[in-house]
Amino acid sequence: MTRIGLRVLSAIPTLFGVVVITxxxxxxxxxxxxxxxxxxxxxxxSDIAAVRENLGLDRPLYDQxxxxxGNLAQGNLGRSIATGQPVAAEFARRLPASAExxxxxxxxxVVVAVPLGLVAALRPGSLVDHxxxxxxxxxxxxxxxxxxxxxxxxxxxxxxxxxxxxxxLDPFLFEPARVTGFLTIDALISGEGQVFRAAxxxxxxxxxxxxxxxxxxxxxxxxxxxxxxxxxxxxxxxxAAGLSRGxxxxxxxxxxxxxxxxxxxxxxxxxxxxANVLVERVFSWPGIGAFAIDxxxxxxxxxxxxxxxxxxxxxxxxxxxxxxxxxxxxxRAED
Amino acid sequence: xxxxxxxxxxxxEFDTRHGTVHALDRLSLDIAPGEIIGIIGESGSGKSVTxxxxxxxxxxAARITGGEVLFQGENLLEMGRxxxxxxxxxGASIIFQNPRAALNPIRAVGDQxxxxxxxxxxxxxxxIRARVLELLRHVRIPDPERRARAYPFQLSGGLxxxxxIAMALACAPRLLIADExxxxxxxxTQAAIMALIRERAREAGTAVALITHDVALxxxxxxxxxxxxxxxxxxxxxxxxxxxxxxxxxxxGLLRSVPSLAGSLDQLQAIPxxxxxxxxxxxxxxxxxxxxxxxxxxxxxxxxxxxTACGPxxxxxxxxxx
Ligand SMILES: Nc1ncnc2c1ncn2[C@@H]1O[C@H](COP(=O)(O)OP(=O)(O)O)[C@@H](O)[C@H]1O
Ligand SMILES: [Mg+2]
Numbered sequence: 050m051t052r053i054g055l056r057v058l059s060a061i062p063t064l065f066g067v068v069v070i071t072x073x074x075x076x077x078x079x080x081x082x083x084x085x086x087x088x089x090x091x092x093x094x095s096d097i098a099a100v101r102e103n104l105g106l107d108r109p110l111y112d113q114x115x116x117x118x119g120n121l122a123q124g125n126l127g128r129s130i131a132t133g134q135p136v137a138a139e140f141a142r143r144l145p146a147s148a149e150x151x152x153x154x155x156x157x158x159v160v161v162a163v164p165l166g167l168v169a170a171l172r173p174g175s176l177v178d179h180x181x182x183x184x185x186x187x188x189x190x191x192x193x194x195x196x197x198x199x200x201x202x203x204x205x206x207x208x209x210x211x212x213x214x215x216x217x218l219d220p221f222l223f224e225p226a227r228v229t230g231f232l233t234i235d236a237l238i239s240g241e242g243q244v245f246r247a248a249x250x251x252x253x254x255x256x257x258x259x260x261x262x263x264x265x266x267x268x269x270x271x272x273x274x275x276x277x278x279x280x281x282x283x284x285x286x287x288x289a290a291g292l293s294r295g296x297x298x299x300x301x302x303x304x305x306x307x308x309x310x311x312x313x314x315x316x317x318x319x320x321x322x323x324a325n326v327l328v329e330r331v332f333s334w335p336g337i338g339a340f341a342i343d344x345x346x347x348x349x350x351x352x353x354x355x356x357x358x359x360x361x362x363x364x365x366x367x368x369x370x371x372x373x374x375x376x377x378x379x380x381r382a383e384d
Numbered sequence: 385x386x387x388x389x390x391x392x393x394x395x396x397e398f399d400t401r402h403g404t405v406h407a408l409d410r411l412s413l414d415i416a417p418g419e420i421i422g423i424i425g426e427s428g429s430g431k432s433v434t435x436x437x438x439x440x441x442x443x444x445a446a447r448i449t450g451g452e453v454l455f456q457g458e459n460l461l462e463m464g465r466x467x468x469x470x471x472x473x474x475g476a477s478i479i480f481q482n483p484r485a486a487l488n489p490i491r492a493v494g495d496q497x498x499x500x501x502x503x504x505x506x507x508x509x510x511x512i513r514a515r516v517l518e519l520l521r522h523v524r525i526p527d528p529e530r531r532a533r534a535y536p537f538q539l540s541g542g543l544x545x546x547x548x549i550a551m552a553l554a555c556a557p558r559l560l561i562a563d564e565x566x567x568x569x570x571x572x573t574q575a576a577i578m579a580l581i582r583e584r585a586r587e588a589g590t591a592v593a594l595i596t597h598d599v600a601l602x603x604x605x606x607x608x609x610x611x612x613x614x615x616x617x618x619x620x621x622x623x624x625x626x627x628x629x630x631x632x633x634x635x636x637g638l639l640r641s642v643p644s645l646a647g648s649l650d651q652l653q654a655i656p657x658x659x660x661x662x663x664x665x666x667x668x669x670x671x672x673x674x675x676x677x678x679x680x681x682x683x684x685x686x687x688x689x690x691x692t693a694c695g696p697x698x699x700x701x702x703x704x705x706x
Contacts, residue, residue: 280443281485282480282482282485282486283485283486283487283488283489285441285480285486286480286486286487286488286548286551287488287499288439288441288472289439289441289472289473289477289478290472290473290477290499290500290503290551290552290554291469291470291471291472291473291474291500291503291504292469292499292500292503293469293503294469296499296503300491301488301491304490304491305488305489305490308490378490379489379490380490380535380537381489381490381535381537
């Protein structure tokens with residue numbers, strides 16, 4: 050378990066590096082924040098200087114950095130000039146929306162892709178194998194906004210079986226009491242079946258859109274890793290010892306094949322966070338991706354800075370989880 | 385005595401992108417209960433394919449195109465999958481070259497042995513654990529409690545092969561196939577592993593098929609020798625008989641190429657030529673003919689080449705015996 054502790058510790062310098070870079074980034078971005086805040090033609094030079102002093106911009110860089118660190122420690126990410134709201138509060142509202150979507154999409158992708166890859170590996174050249182290849186090719190070649198729009202067209206516009214893509218919940222329903230920020234889970238906790246159903250239906254299309262995109266790399270990696278594992282010497286030993294097919298495939302081959310698959314899962318998850326930006330736009334999802342796009346359009350620096358920081362932290366966390374899972378599976382991952 | 389294992393006219397082919405490999409051609413070989421037989425041949429002669437066919441672990445590309453493999457009179461090739469799985473480990477088991485790769489890299493070695501014990505018995509967890517430790521002691525692994533928890537990467541090649549032997553002997557098989565068990569190990573470890581295999585087999589009355597390209601190793605450890613060339617068994621005889629008077633020109637050449645067996649240094653010589661490409665569609669009945677100093681026109685006459693007796697327990701497949 051000390052191995053895992055070491056990995057957690059080693060994430061700290063990386064996180065600190067990210068904080069330093071996001072801090073420096075705002076200092077090199079074009080435009081003087083003070084001028085920006087004082088964007089009123091009637092303001093005089095002394096007014097601007099006052100704002101600058103107020104923001105601490107007249108202090109030396111390391112002082113400013115310490116102030117920045119102090120703010121971060123208190124969960125203060127600054128204020129959005131577009132909404133006037135504290136950025137942290139905005140993230141607290143939006144992050145659960147993105148997280149719920151991404152996690153469900155990721156889960157869907159894993160639950161479908163790993164068994165598909167497994168079956169394809171057990172019967173190379175079979176119908177399933179060809180189907181996997183086809184899905185993989187489609188998933189890779191179709192941009193998420195295209196597949197998203199296509200799904201909306203078919204399931205909402207044509208078939209009418211799924212709700213209008215206008216965010217997380219039908220506007221006529223009340224959000225459940227907030228516990229986790231995940232509407233489906235909160236609805237379950239407060240026992241509101243109708244809200245749960247509605248929230249799940251809203252989630253479905255964007256989640257499937259994102260999952261489609263993640264399916265390909267996961268299924269292909271599972272297939273390749275399984276084929277490699279099944280062809281290795283120790284599988285031959287296990288077969289020669291008469292171990293049952295189930296044990297050979299699941300305990301001997303799959304566990305070994307999971308090593309590269311887990312790494313791919315980490316990459317795919319991080320990638321999905323990026324793809325979020327487009328999917329959230331298409332489905333009017335009130336997540337952090339949509340927020341980030343708005344901030345770029347408005348040249349709103351504080352939320353952008355917060356966005357970069359949050360994304361980087363999630364990236365680091367995902368890599369940490371991948372590392373820990375790898376250590377748990379593979380005794381050789383010792384260092 | 386009825387043989388323990390009787391391979392009869394077994395043919396195996398591999399479908400590859402570059403054509404069909406005729407790996408085994410009407411191969412016949414008997415193994416008696418409790419004997420130690422050496423199966424010798426240069427690399428690519430079909431020793432491993434033979435072993436895999438007996439164990440039923442040939443890979444996907446392989447096709448058995450003829451023959452039978454009788455184990456105590458029962459044809460393994462017609463056994464159902466479940467019955468065959470149950471037979472593996474108890475009827476026969478195998479240890480491999482490259483012992484570390486032959487073990488699951490992410491499973492403790494004790495658990496791997498326990499998997500085999502559990503598969504073929506209905507012992508309790510505690511009894512399985514006790515059996516694993518007993519097996520580890522039998523193959524002389526020091527500090528078995530600790531070693532049982534180790535992973536293959538933490539053990540030397542010699543220790544990994546001992547684990548392989550423990551696993552193979554876990555269910556007291558009647559036949560142990562050892563496919564190049566000491567290749568890649570250093571000389572002292574080689575000797576220790578061979579001594580261990582012989583001792584364990586003698587004690588349990590297990591027959592051993594020692595597969596090797598090392599003539600001296602086989603001669604030093606086996607009761608009988610079978611010589612393979614390009615998918616054929618060309619000669620089988622008691623070790624002493626074959627060393628004293630090899631009948632097949634290939635066997636004679638093979639013995640002359642081994643420093644410790646050749647009479648003197650100037651008698652030491654390599655066999656000319658090389659094995660024919662087994663993908664050739666026009667392989668001659670005698671696959672040694674093209675390298676043979678004694679080749680006659682009748683050697684190339686069509687029809688299969690039969691193993692015929694030429695002495696007590698001495699079989700040879702040659703149309704122009706000296
Ligand atoms: N999986 C395979 N696919 C194609 N050819 C194979 C395969 N396995 C073995 N062969 C061929 O069968 C022949 C015998 O191989 P093998 O039994 O491994 O030889 P060895 O006597 O060295 O153990 C060789 O010509 C080899 O190329
Ligand atoms: Mg071999």
